[in-house]
Amino acid sequence: MFFGKKKQRRLSAYLDGELTVEQNVDFSEQLAFDAELRSQLADFAATDSLVRQALAPARIPVPSTSSISEDKEIRINSPSYRYLKPAAFAAAGLLVTAGLTFASLRRRGIVRG
Amino acid sequence: MQNRKFSILDSSDSKHVARVVKGDLRAFDELVHQYYGVAYSLAYKVLNNDDDAREITQDAFVRIHKAIGSFRGDASLKTWIMRIVMRLSLNRRRDRSRSAWRRLGLHHDEESVHTTVPNYQTPEAEYLSQETRMQVQRLIDRLPDSLRQVVILSSFEDLSYDEIAQILNLPIGTVSSRLHVARKKLLLQFREHELL
Numbered sequence A: 001m002f003f004g005k006k007k008q009r010r011l012s013a014y015l016d017g018e019l020t021v022e023q024n025v026d027f028s029e030q031l032a033f034d035a036e037l038r039s040q041l042a043d044f045a046a047t048d049s050l051v052r053q054a055l056a057p058a059r060i061p062v063p064s065t066s067s068i069s070e071d072k073e074i075r076i077n078s079p080s081y082r083y084l085k086p087a088a089f090a091a092a093g094l095l096v097t098a099g100l101t102f103a104s105l106r107r108r109g110i111v112r113g
Numbered sequence B: 001m002q003n004r005k006f007s008i009l010d011s012s013d014s015k016h017v018a019r020v021v022k023g024d025l026r027a028f029d030e031l032v033h034q035y036y037g038v039a040y041s042l043a044y045k046v047l048n049n050d051d052d053a054r055e056i057t058q059d060a061f062v063r064i065h066k067a068i069g070s071f072r073g074d075a076s077l078k079t080w081i082m083r084i085v086m087r088l089s090l091n092r093r094r095d096r097s098r099s100a101w102r103r104l105g106l107h108h109d110e111e112s113v114h115t116t117v118p119n120y121q122t123p124e125a126e127y128l129s130q131e132t133r134m135q136v137q138r139l140i141d142r143l144p145d146s147l148r149q150v151v152i153l154s155s156f157e158d159l160s161y162d163e164i165a166q167i168l169n170l171p172i173g174t175v176s177s178r179l180h181v182a183r184k185k186l187l188l189q190f191r192e193h194e195l196l
Helices: A004-017 A021-033 A034-054 A086-107 B012-023 B027-045 B048-071 B077-106 B131-140 B145-156 B163-169 B171-190
Strands: A058-063 A065-067 A074-076 A080-082
Touching: A004 A021, A004 A034, A004 B171, A021 A034, A021 B048, A034 B145, A034 B171, A058 A086, A058 B027, A065 A080, A080 B077, B012 B027, B012 B048, B012 B077, B027 B048, B027 B077, B027 B145, B077 B145, B077 B163, B131 B145, B145 B163, B145 B171
Parallel strands: none
Antiparallel strands: A065 A074
16 A cells, blocks of 8 residues: 555544544545545554553552551552453343333233232 | 543642642542553553552652652643653563563563463453453564554553653654554554454
8 A cells, every 4th residue: 555655644643633623624535535545544443443452451450548658658558459340231231121121011911020 | 633632731630739739648649549540551551560560650659749849730740640650661661671681581572571461351351362462462562662652652542642742752743653653563463463
């Protein structure tokens, strides 16, 4: 793929939301008519996504409180971990859906509870 | 600029700083809670190790507490904090590779920094298998320092080129061109390793 340097840089800037409104409109127009440019944009977006996923820490510690020791040094007490388990969200969603379905079936008299 | 905006000098920043400077420990606690996640994430992304990242984050906040009186508000508090964390993390990374080199006689490029990989995942990480994740990390690790640093910072979606430039003390144009070069290199590598 051989784009001009300027176009290449603009592609990255577009992806990063770094273009001005005017530049953005102009570049969107170019994208609409240039399949190769669209394909390169998609490649860059996929690259970024892979990088973000690979670099993301698996867990984010949450600090408890700070304290000042006798030698006047600040201390951040050992962090606990906040888990954002997707499974927990999924389970909560399932429970709510099941509850609503059950209530609806009960209202219609399909099930008795 | 559109998506990657972050407000420079929040008024809450300066209030916070003033309270911390006066010795308000609760204000410092709030500051720690507000920025711990981003500080830890940055350290982790540079060091790829949970223990090191936690240690560096703690160290960074100790330094922040000591130096906050000198924060002049030229950049946002977040940028200032990230700059401190970045510097400490890079120093740690350098020390670690030096000691590994001495201990094992390894060439820097061959040194593995993937010492601890937790066995459970956050939503961002869940889509990648452990193997793919490590392969991608290894390829990012092989980038020259100047490119890797920009890639790491750009993975924080809310950081603008301007903020990345402030953290790394570089002109915006350099950030933009390095990021573009890094993307091209990574894309080629990912394809070569059939990751894309």
